[in-house]
Amino acid sequence: MIWTAPTNTLAKDNPVKSYPVSSGVTYSQYANSTTNYINHLAVNLGDPYTKLAIGLPSPIAKTATTTAQANRDSRDGNRVVGAVNASFFDMKSGLPMYLISQGNDIINGGVISKSPNYYVSQPIAFGVTQDGLAEIDTFNLGVHVGYKGQNYQVTGLNRERQNDETIIFTPQYNGKHTNSNEFGIEMVIDTGQPITNTQYGQQLTGKVVKVRDYGSKEKLEIPATGFVLSVHGAKGLERFKGMNVGDEVSLSLSIDDKWMNSQFMLASGPMLLKDGKPHITMNTSDWRASTSTARTAIAISKDKKQVHLVTVDNVKGYSKGMTLTQFANYLAAQGYDRAINFDGGGSTAMGIRNYGSNTVVLANRTTAAERKVSAIIEAISTAPVSEPAHLNVSRNQVGTMLVGATTSLTINYLLDAYYNPLVVDNSQLLITSENGKLAATGLSYSALTAGEDRVTVQYGNAKQSFPVTIVNEPAKLTISPTTTKVKPGATVAFKANATDAQGKPIIYSPEQVKWSVTGDIGTITQSGSFKAVNKSGQGTVTVTLGTKTASIPISLTDGTPAFTDIPADYAYYTEISFLKDLGYIQGDLDGKFNPGNTLSREHAAVILSRVFNLDTAVAGGQKFTDVPATHRYFNEINAIASANLVGGKGDGTFDPAGQLTRAQMAAILVKAYNLSGESTKKFNDVPTSHWAYKQIHILAHNGVTTGNEKGNFDPNKPVNRAQFSAFLYRSINR
Structure with a gap:
């Protein structure tokens, strides 16, 4: 089924954030006017230190979250810097539903639906081919059984047998037994040699050593040196019902030339783009396609060197999700050449490596807790750890400094040229003052004289600098609270508010604030705690900071009305x-x-x-x-x-x-x-x-x-x- 939709109503993306997570991978997040949040990993396969791979649960039926699988596979020389969920899987068994292979090894045989209402009704896969280029295209998996001079294409490999299917079980199946029901026949074929893998191009020949007849509930074991032919349905039974012990049977496995020797391939669907235009290979009227929900897809450029991992969120009050038609239109508007849909909804997840850490963390918002899934696609950096190149420092206080004030820095992260995190040795950190108006000690620096200066923080070749203004006094100094009515014997915590010419707080050290009291009204500590005497009186509280002072009058009153119509809570x-x-x-x-x-x-x-x-x-x-x-x-x-x-x-x-x-x-x-x-x-x-x-x-x-x-x-x-x-x-x- 091919469906196209107009792109002239697409919302414009507004970048929220964007930064490289490795030399060949960039993470971006966008928001658009249709209230959707889109997460995007751009992967450059032309980068010598960048590759894509499949992450798989171990064992294959034991699902795990996208971030857990990514962190499990991440190590020196093989750093997972980004990942998305990929394969659809059976929620009950945990097994992936469609073809997965690494190299020529077939990890999962998969199935293709007969109905266009399902996501995968055509054999289409994403992968990286032998030449290191990305591909999204159809495939033709050949699983052929030779018997009595005839060559038969069977319907599946290493998965549960369904109605009217003929399935091959090899030792690489997830289980020791076929577990097929009694409504069919099964034959055990032994080749005499251990079968250590199941792969494209494989040719096996053996003899039937056991036949399980129709109606038998015997639990048939898959031999380590052979395979099992499991048959259901009239057509299959007609072909193989006469098979007896001692008969010779062959098995051959094949794949299209473009997929042969590929680094990996993973079947999914539907296809969303072809030749830069929406091309949806399922019925878009079906609820699976027409529901606005979270989505995951992978897209490639025309030269097959650029790969784009894309997710759209579906969280109430945050992001509405998309239909498949909207998703295809969105991807087409980005200029991608081909795209294919991956498992979405509650499975949609994207993980990234944040600066300063090798741990992959969730980048998008999932509808609930991150779901355990089957196979994932991983963006991997193979770059070696190199010299410092990127330094990020934050000031614990930002603003104009008062002469004599001291503040400090925090090292947020130190990265090499490939964005690998480096361990910071504070003794290697150099902090310098351009004009000599500041002095640094460790991660702290102090203001010496008034004027303009610039602080530079350097670690190896990595640098960061920022300007600093230093003053002798604040532009404005006030005291809070501003109320001047105090009950005799009461305690009031006064605070100095010092701002620059723009009204922003200035930086000063607490010990620079000097408090004093005039009049017989009480005492005040250098932290601003005023203790009133136990009698009425008038006086002043004064604060000095730098060369500036501020005062407020204090009236000690027991709260009795000044006049009968002026109670203690009257505004004036x-x-x-x-x-x-x-x-x-x-x-x-x-x-x-x-x-x-x-x-x-x-x-x-x-x-x-x-x-x-x-x-x-x-x-x-x-x-x-x-x-x-x-x-x-x-x-x-x-x-x-x-x-x-x-x-x-x-x-x-x-x-x-x-x-x-x-x-x-x-x-x-x-x-x-x-x-x-x-x-x-x-x-x-x-x-x-x-x-x-x-x-x-x-x-x-x-x-x-x-x-x-x-x-x-x-x-x-x-x-x-x-x-x-x-x-x-x-x-x-x-």
């Missing part, structure tokens, strides 16, 4: 408590702070006069036309004006009862705290034409404000009492 509890404890703010007569109420300009003046400890007893002359001497906050407003902390509106007024906007607040704080600088981050709603553009961005530069999640500052909105407390707190503690 720390800020409001801090200002209250220092006497900068006071609540209303009812004991509330009313954090959501907007703040008037006069109240801001009062608070600032307290913060800067201004002398409000000396009023002086009237400074603003709308703030007469009779105004309740005349002294406070005059005091902050005299201190040049806050100015009027330009028309001689102060507008004491007016709401303080966020822009006005920015201008007041920038002036009061003499802030400078300008944030690189610009607010969307503060154009350069805005009167407070400069002050707002100075405030942002100093970390007093960050704006909202939309990137806006809302300059014209009135500021409420809680917000003003937060801004003032940050300004004081910046």
Whole structure:
């Protein structure tokens, strides 16, 4: 049955990984848009150190996983670097179902199905021929019995007899007895010479020494010096029912010339490609072909020097598998010339040798645990172990280094020119600094001075290098946790967060971090463990790393509300408590702070006069036309004006009862705290034409404000009492 399908709907492969596992074998994994993962071993038979072979269980009926068989066969000079499952096999007996031969020795006789609904309904095999080239083609296995001048082709060799079959059993059969049922006849032929193998080109002649008649249940033993002719069905019985003890019988075994003396051949099916086009030799409507499942195939190039072992996975949520038509189309799209299907589904497995190890491990994802299978195809490297050529080193920490910091390396693998793993002797490892800003000891290196450098790791001729940036201090240093409320007597584990200019963590040694405490609030260890005293208080925790320091204010409070409406879990509890404890703010007569109420300009003046400890007893002359001497906050407003902390509106007024906007607040704080600088981050709603553009961005530069999640500052909105407390707190503690 020949079926073709269009290739214009094929999904494009996206490489996941690809690397050589030996000088002639490359492993690749691909993902495509149809949610399939494909594993691929490309084998170059033109490479002098590369070959393919069959891996077989021992004994032949004892199945084993693909990786187990590959590792069993791997040794110095014959390193299995990749493998796939190959032969279909009987799940009950474990025996392979189709023809397998090595050299001319026939390992398994096999059977060909009469129905195109089965995978192997035509005699097609993959192998490597006598000239060392790959082949996928038909074969003609000749098993002929000569008797009374006639030459008869029989149906099989060294396998269980089925209906209407004539089978030959030689001493190489997997068992001492034929175990055929009584519905047939069997004749034992003795050649007089030990038969040590069963192979193509073999000619045997002997005489019948025993006949087991139809209906007999005798368990017939296969002689070491002969063979057994086992017959079932009318046609066979008609030919051989007259055979008697003493009759001469011959056996001849043959194969097509192209397969004679081949390195190996393994029958399978169906064929998937021929001459670069889909060519499926089975009924593609049958469920075996139309089911999307895991698949295994082998393909070859037109010059027969390139062999491709291919698997597609079928794991829920990972890879959907393919129908045989999809698989054939996929293989055709890769440009292969011929391809044949191997056992798939739960048997699909691909093993590879990973760098740094000679152990073959599973490369694909199987539907369950890796299944024990029959014959496998092995990609083998015969390359000798040579000098170091490939070195792979990883840094245990990657990033900008602080002067004085030390970090280390890990040797992931060392390979020779043929990708064979080598044992690493650390004493042979050389680590050098290009600019002398680093010093190496063993597998560690330390930063000596700030600047740019490059580290080179060398082992023989194998090298790897990487750049290193060294700084005197982090670009940014912060302390976490950021909460500044601590209960008296409590312990807090503080941590320094040091980053470079790109916001990535820098490398430093723990002993480089220096912690300190100011104020009678407690003690801190050099690991950052802060122990608070058993009383309320205010203070600061400071960390120093390199030449940079960072501090956070600490307020020791037992968790009682700052005001009746400011509980300990309020968002701005720390800020409001801090200002209250220092006497900068006071609540209303009812004991509330009313954090959501907007703040008037006069109240801001009062608070600032307290913060800067201004002398409000000396009023002086009237400074603003709308703030007469009779105004309740005349002294406070005059005091902050005299201190040049806050100015009027330009028309001689102060507008004491007016709401303080966020822009006005920015201008007041920038002036009061003499802030400078300008944030690189610009607010969307503060154009350069805005009167407070400069002050707002100075405030942002100093970390007093960050704006909202939309990137806006809302300059014209009135500021409420809680917000003003937060801004003032940050300004004081910046």
